[in-house]
Amino acid sequence: MAGNVVKTVLTAVVIIGVQADVGVSINSLIQIRKDLESVLIDLLNDLVRKDDVTCLVIICDAVYLNVFGGDFFRSTFAVPLVMILVEENEDLLSPNYDTLETLWQARTDGCNLYIIIMANGLQLTRLLKFGDRYRILDTRAKFIMLHDIRLFHSSLHYIWKRIVNVVFLKYHRNMIRSAKNKPWFDLLTVPFPNPIKGVFISRRVDTWSGKFHYKRDLFADKTGNLNGEVLNVVYFEHLPSVVVRKFNGTNEVGGVEIEILNTLAKKMNFVPKLYQPINSHIHKWGERCSNGSFSGLLGEVDSGRADVALGNLQYTPYHLELSDLSNPYTSQCWTFLTPEALTDNSWKTLILPFNLYMWIAVLLVLLVTGLIFYGLANYYINLLNYKNLKNEKHYNFKSNKKVGKLSEDAKPVGLYLFGEITNSILYTYGMLLVVSLPKLPTGWSIRLLTGWYWLYCILLVVSYRASMTAILANPEPRVTIDTLKELVNSKIACGGWGLQTKKFFEGSLDEMGQKIAERFENVDNPEKAAEKIAKGVFAYYDCSDFLKYLSVKRKIDMKLNNSSTKDVDEFNDKRGERNLHIMSDCVVNIPISIGFHKNTPLKPLADVYIRRIIEVGLVGKWRNDAMYKIRAMDTTEQEVKALINLKKLYCAFVALAIGYLLSFLCLFGEYIHWNFIVKRDPSFDKYAVDIYYLNKNKKT
Incomplete structure (x- = not known):
């Protein structure tokens, strides 16, 4: 085939049939061939002029x-050509x-005109x-064939519902040999x-006897106006594609x-006749039976009983093998409906405003700042001690008095706050809790550090309070499954309808998809799955x-069965069940x-x-209309109210309990230290405890 074949969507076929007459003579057969060659030349040239042949x-x-032969190709316009001689x-x-290979190549290259001239009609x-079965022939192309009564047997009637752009050539011989009466087609x-x-019963389009008599369009579009023909439409209920509502005892689709x-x-002027397949609630879309046929929706289409099928058909190779699918009108997110659970984390509300790394940063800053305050305070104390010794050295030289360090009462104002490491950490922690210092510390370096540290504390506390308010006002967080990885790690079983769905996961290149396939179950009833x-x-x-x-239908059924319980979550808690969550x-x-x-001829115009x-934008509008009532009945998206209940304040009681516990442990430790260490000291005198501690401080 020529390499410059133009690929096109045009599909039409012309079939020319001249019925073989067993009793014709050789001369008559030669004449038939010449007349057939002439009509084919005129047909082909007419189509090429209209640019209908690729x-x-x-x-x-x-x-x-x-x-x-040579006369045929010399008399016709040049077009890419594939010729097959059948034995x-x-x-x-x-x-x-x-x-087979040549027919496949012609289909792949987009050939849209078939001339089939064969004497054996059965062949x-x-x-x-x-x-038709294996889609080797493009049934929407133009066909020209010889007229043969064997092509119109009742077993082949389904073919002529699919190949409609066809012209049969029926040869008529002149029985009276006269120059005026020539053979015609x-x-x-x-x-x-x-x-x-x-x-x-075929329909005459034109006649040819040296030229076309009526000069009509032999391959006019037959699908633009179906003249009110009734088409069988099989449907299966599946939201939002098909919605069935009961109205006065009848189904409103x-x-x-x-x-x-x-x-x-x-637009195409036909009357749809809607019907559901037998036992559609069981067979649904349909699967292959033991005899090779299909049940359900696909069975109606595969057998040819239905012209159109409605039921949320996925554009997949599995469905394309059994039917013709229109251009996709939308794309849908296919995912899993999973269980969810409430997380009772109210006991740790105090730490929820910040994550782990933020808390680590806060503690490190607290520790480092407390050490810096302690270091600066000791630096000032040592500096003042050095100045005091230097100033009083000459004054006390003659009196031979020994000058010691500054006493606690003699320390500059405010330095005692950070003079000891424990006090420094505690007062630094107090500033973090927005507790003011009892006195302003001495020393400009400590004062400047205190001011900037206060700014840090204010920003940190405001952020903490805002986050805490949001946590207390919002509903309790839920544990949900939102990714395939989380679903695989959850170890729960998975399922859906049809073996083809399981095969989809089995053929997945993703490791998670293959793990889903290992525990995938076929489920016929979605409500039982819920x-x-x-x-x-x-x-x-x-x-x-x-x-x-x-999920909404299950909530409504639960409310109808338990009208006394208004809160679905409360009802689920009583029964030990969980809410349903759609994986994001x-x-x-x-x-x-x-x-x-x-191989329907309706698909090109329908597309x-x-x-x-x-x-x-009509598809989006119709989808919103179909889902409007479902969204209106969905009670999961309730208004968030800033209500604080006792459960959300468990954290306060937990913090108080921790304080009580630590205080009791400290008290118990002090009791043990007093009775087993202090009282057993030989220098301890219960009647002069102050002298005991004074002597002990002098030793340290």
């Missing part, structure tokens, strides 16, 4: 090989490698079945959108996909909107589409309208 595929057998004994329901029917097509009822369907029905989640032993996988509906991290964002039966619906 690539041409010719499939023929040995009987009609001479049709495509008379080749089974096209399982074609050989060369035929052609097997090719059509194979091409009837150009016929399928009666789409009218359904085929029992017998296939709404949701995003129902609104899209109504828009398509209005009960297991409330017990804290399960996590359910679905789209976030449906999980929101599931998305496992995957999956595109969502509307389903059609395989155009869906794209316009998305561009004007």
Whole structure:
């Protein structure tokens, strides 16, 4: 094939069929070939002039090989070409490698015109079945075929619901040999959108006898106006795509996909006939049965009973294999519904305003500042002692009096605050608690350090108080699972609907996804899954909107069953159950589409309208409408009130209890020291305790 083949979305196929007549003579067959060559030349040139051909595929057998000779290619415009010669004994329901590879390459390169001229109609029917089943043939391309009654057997009627851009060439011989009456071709097509009822009745488009008689558009769009045809639409309830409400004993169906369907029905002029598959609450989307067929929603589409499928179909290879999916109209966050628990951390509210590293920094600053105050105070005391000794040295020289250090009472004002290491730490800690010093310390270095340290204390205390106020005013924090890693570490079971979901996790390249697959369970009933989640032993996988509906529905059911209890959290605490929490991290964002039966001709135009619906923002509006009542009934987002209760002040009693305990330990230590150390000292006299401590201080 030429390398410059233009890839295009145009899909149309023309099929030309000339029924082989077993009783024709060789001369008649030669004449048929010449007439067939002429009509094909006119057809191909007409399509090329309209720029409707990107690539041409010719499939023929040995009987009609001479049709495509040198005269054919000299008389037609040059287009990229693929030609396949089918052997008379080749089974096209399982074609050989060369035929299969060439058909795949033509499909990949976007060839949108097929000319299939074969004498064996049965062989052609097997090719059509194979091409439709495995999507080897582009059913939305243009086809030209020979008319053969064997193509219209009732077992092939489903093919002509998928290949609608087709022209059959039916040859008529001139029975009276006259120059004025020449052989001619009837150009016929399928009666789409009218359904085929029992017998296939083709519709004439034009005739050719040297030239086209009516000069009509042979491949006019047949999907723009379906003339009020009834299309079977199967649906499965899944928020927000399809919402089913009971109204006066009947089901009122709404949701995003129902609104899209109504828009398509209005623009394409068809009447949707909605129905649910048998036992939809059990089979749901459907799975493969033992006989190879499918149940549920996918079974209706795969069998061809339904033209359109609504039910939040994910745009995945699994669904694409069984049906045609429209362009995605939105993408959804698929994640897990997990249990949550309240954390009773009120006993440590005092330390919650700062994190660990902040507390370490505060303690280090306290220790370092206390040591600096102590060092500066001792420096001033030593400096004053040195000056006192120097000034009084000459005065006391004659009197031979010994001059000692400054006494405690003689120390400068304020230096006693930081003269001892214990006092220095305590007064530094007092300033951190915004407790003023009893006296202003002496010494400019200590005074300057005190001023800047006070600024630090004010900023620190204001930050602590503001954070403490927010903690006391806000509700209790909850322990939630918000990432796949946390879910894996939680060791709880996981599950969802369908084996394909488990296969999705099994094929994950992420280690966490593979660990989820190891304990993934198939769950048919989401409500039972919600009960297991409330017990804290399960996590359910679905789209976030449906999980929101599931959690709200459970809360409403709980309120209806227990009308005496207004607080859901209180009711859960009594039953030992937990609230339901939607994991904030998305496992995957999956595109969502509307389903059609395989190789449907409706998809190209439906994609155009869906794209316009998305561009004007209708999908977002319809989604909000579908979820409005769910959000309105959600009571989890309550107004945060600044209420302080006794439970939130447990920290105060904990701090008081710690103070009592430490005081008692200190008292007990002093009692032991008094009775086992002080009283046993030989110099101790209980009648002169002051003399005992005076002598002891002199020794130290």
